[in-house]
Structures are given as C-alpha cells and as structure tokens.
Amino acid sequence: MPLWPSEIGPSCGSARSPRRCTCATILEVGPWGLRQTAWEDLELVGHWRSFLDSPRRYLRHLLD
Secondary structure, three states: OOOOHHHHOOOOOOOOOHHHOOOOOEEEEEOOEEEEEOHHHOHHHHHHHHHHHOHHHHHHHHHO
16 A cells, blocks of 8 residues: 555545545545545535434534
C-alpha cells in the first residue's frame, strides 16, 4: 500500500471530495493502524448520514 502522494500517482485536484475522483485512495487510521478503505465504510460518513437522516436526534441536546 502506498504511503506517500508520490507513490499513489497523479493528483485528482480535489482534496475535499474524494468521491468525485475515482483515483482517490482513502486511508483510515485507527487502533488497527493504517488501512485502505472505501468512502462509504468510514465511520465518519455513517455519522454524517445519520445526522442528515434525522438532525433532531443530534440537536435535541441543544434544542430541548
């Protein structure tokens, strides 16, 4: 698995939106170390989707 940008290949030109670039390599860091993963499998993406599905679930602590 490449660890440096020069080993990955040409840049996609978009650091904020890896889904728009098929050449993007997503690396996830956790207790297991460093591993390549899919965008949809990131825990953060799951939280975003959950929030967008029901913002009230997250904001109830601030709004109630």
